[in-house]
Amino acid sequence: MPRSRRLPALLAVAGGVPLVEAAILTRIDFVSPRALAPQITAVWPYDTYHDLRWLFVYHNSWLTFALGLVAAVALRGALSVLLVLLSWPVQAPRPATGALVWRNLGVAALTAVIVTPFAALSVAASAVALSWYLFVSLGPMILLAPFLQRMAVVPRGWRGLPSAELFGWSLLDLVVLSVAGGLVWSAAPAWTPLVALAAGLCNGLLWHQTVRAALRPAHVRLPRVPAVPVVVALALAVPLVSQILAVPRSGTRDTFGPPVFSQPLAASVPYAVLLLAGHDSAYDGRPAADPRVRRYSYAGVDAGGRPLPYQALDTHQSLATSAERLAAQVDALHRRTGRPIALLGESEGAMVARTYLRDRPGSPVRALLMFSPLVRSGRAYYPPAEASSGWGIGAGWVLRAMFGFANRLGNGTSNPDEPFVRSLIDNAPFYRYQTMCPIPGVRVIAFLPTVSSVEAPPGPFTRIPVVEVPALHAGFLGRRMIADEMIGFLSGQNLDKPRTEYGVLQRLGAAWQAPPLTVTLNPAWRGQVPPGTKPFLQSQLCAPVS
Incomplete structure (x- = not known):
């Protein structure tokens, strides 16, 4: 593609896909998750975080979870290849397209594995309405972002440290996505797709700059150090260590004294x-x-x-x-x-x-x-451990594995199936x-x-x-x-x-x-809402429940 057309094409792809997602959500009057739309063309790992949160909430069997995960990885890898190709500077030698395809599919698969526990924690945050889980799920990805962006562009990108410039673009990406989500959510329905389009254009410019930043350094610091495995291990340790530190002390010493x-x-x-x-x-x-x-x-x-x-x-x-x-x-x-x-x-x-x-x-x-x-607890669901299907079944088992491992290491007792938590998600409409x-x-x-x-x-x-x-x-x-x-x-x-x-x-x-699971979709909740309730109603605040 001629150089003069690459940037417009990049912006068209990066802006068009969020526009479509926002338009669909607006058309079905599903207001709550509209802020996620700009992330569909974000740089790594926020793009995968977008995909897995949707998947973890909206699957109701192991088959749909597996098929959804494969589709998410394949589509994410393909979209990433396209965005990388359109962002590649003309003056820089480019590897064969096939090599970039395999590289980005590999990064998509790796990122899905890495982001899985953080996406599951975001589901936990929706279930119990605790920002603690949300912060723990987001923090490690901020650390991972520049490493994954570099891996998608250069060979042997898992070695060495990203440049300070790439770290800077990654932090700017976090700010842009936060502000863009707020603007998309705040816009009137008629303007929502256009605001998502503008946010996607910002994504395109960030892809344009991060690809160049990944290619630019002539000298990579610590080129022999396997930086990505080390950083991934540190990132995955964050939710486990956080859970261990949150274990209460044993005994009956009073902990509440207003x-x-x-x-x-x-x-x-x-x-x-x-x-x-x-x-x-x-x-x-x-x-x-x-x-x-x-x-x-x-x-x-x-x-x-x-x-x-x-x-x-x-x-x-x-x-x-x-x-x-x-x-x-x-x-x-x-x-x-x-x-x-x-x-x-x-x-x-x-x-x-x-x-x-x-x-x-x-x-x-x-x-x-x-x-x-x-x-607003009870916005997500996963079935009890004995169930063989149900909305969020995969997310529930990821959470069980995480809490179980943390409990073994730290002698904790919290788990996603304890009766208090199940009270919140089983009676979510109230x-x-x-x-x-x-x-x-x-x-x-x-x-x-x-x-x-x-x-x-x-x-x-x-x-x-x-x-x-x-x-x-x-x-x-x-x-x-x-x-x-x-x-x-x-x-x-x-x-x-x-x-x-x-x-x-x-x-x-x-x-x-x-994204919240709609109350009319889940059979476990359906009997607790009035007949005729609209599935994607923005808020049923204080409406009667059964």
Whole structure:
């Protein structure tokens, strides 16, 4: 192809493919995953990350998973060859097309293997709405990007270090994809394909520059060092090490101590308060400083109605079981104090409280404070281990292998089939759409860390007041300002403090989430949604569920 036509052809391919994906998603009114469209022509490994997230969510048998994986590798390799050929500088000697085909097919297969655990973690992030898994899945790919880009272009690219220029283009690619995803999601439906086209044109320019950067260095640093195997090993170690470090300490040493537990309750508070700690918390049985305050125990109560000490493993039980035990403890506290009850739950504790209030509309609870609730959890699915088919079956077994290996190395107990996790994904329509909704007769508020902004797709996610706090998940309940606001709410004040950056971060994070599984497609969920529900409805927030 003449030199004058190569760049236009490159831009046409790089921009046209995202345009088609965005147009299809817009046509079927599938809004949530539109931010993924620009990545379909991104440089390595974000292109494969795009493919595998779609595959891991939207396959319902081992056969469709295997066929989808082969097709993804073949199509990705072919598209990469085309983009590399169109990006190749005229003045540089080019290897035979056949050699580039085999090289890029090999890189596509290798990248699929490398990216598989990270794509599975993105599914886990959608299932339990924890940004921790999303960050762990994305971080290693930032490290891998310049190495894989070089391998697709030059022979023996697995040896030596990429140039600083190639590292720079790789980081710019991450920024471009994040911003492009936010813009594509924010655009009106009529403009969405055109914004995706513009994002694809940026991809084409990045291919143009990264191919040149990979070819440019005359001297490769550490040319004999097998850099790619070393970097791949380090990248794959990240999720395992992260899981090992997250293992809670054994024993029942108390890990949850908000000020309301250790200090007398203000006289202006008309409630008795029950405190619910989160996942992997522990409790040593100590009473609160104020008799009107009591800790919820995942292990239940003794013969005298006092909460029993519990260990981290007790928090792994199902939400239904935890809600049953909460019911007994709410009734006991209400009888003892004669006061209406306020529930203060953090993370899993918030979900236990929300499950309890779903099933017991006539309870004595009159206030609910949710700290770091799992916003829009249940957006992905994988069947139980004994199932032979079902949506996301491959992703489920990849997660089991990862957690199992990490548990062996670090003596952990978490796994993707523990009853708490299965509660979220088996009852996804409720937890995805009802967690942040008003409850008749109950004053409700949610305190959200800004990190939760990247846990769910942008758009409407709440119809209750929120206080958004610059913080990590479950990392701010002990702050004095938060304690004051909590007491203010319990004393009757109305609070609602959203932050401007929350919506911005939602859009920047949209490109890195797994596409949600539609609730009407999964037989396990179909009976929990009203008949006639549209399959790709952007948000069924607070709509009735069965």
